Amino acid sequence: MLDKPPLLFKSPSFIRGRSFQSSLIVIDECQNLTPLQIKTIVTRAGNGSRVIRVGSLVQIDTHYPSATSSVLTYLREQFKSVSRGGNGLPRGLPRSAFARCAEKQL
Numbered sequence: 183m184l185d186k187p188p189l190l191f192k193s194p195s196f197i198r199g200r201s202f203q204s205s206l207i208v209i210d211e212c213q214n215l216t217p218l219q220i221k222t223i224v225t226r227a228g229n230g231s232r233v234i235r236v237g238s239l240v241q242i243d244t245h246y247p248s249a250t251s252s253v254l255t256y257l258r259e260q261f262k263s264v265s266r267g268g269n270g271l272p273r274g275l276p277r278s279a280f281a282r283c284a285e286k287q288l
Contacts, residue, residue, distance in 0.1 A: 194215070194222055194223055197222065198222065202226055202228050203229055203230060203231065204228070204229065204231060205230075205232075206231070207224075207231060207232065207233045208236065209223055209224075209233065209235045210236045210237070211236070211241075212235045212253055213239060213241055213252050213254050214243065214244045215247075216247065217253055219253070235253075235254065235257060237253075239252055239254060239255070240285040
């Protein structure tokens with residue numbers, strides 16, 4: 183593990199002015215971000231970097247995005263013609279039956 187590059191955890195508020203070269207950028211819980219917030223993050227990807235966005239449309243818990251305006255939907259539409267892009271869907275929810283019920287009912 184000591185030979186590998188370190189893991190860095192950064193808040194979107196603290197990445198302005200940075201570039202991430204040869205990095206794996208994982209944006210977790212991005213369903214609640216706005217298109218401008220996601221632009222702030224993905225435009226910092228340097229040469230050799232990959233960006234993975236993780237989120238769930240059923241777990242939007244803020245007032246501004248909806249399932250149709252969420253950054254998950256926005257990015258899929260903006261990059262659908264990019265040959266090096268792609269989308270993956272998880273197989274099932276890795277939580278409890280109660281969490282699945284809450285997603286449907288709330």
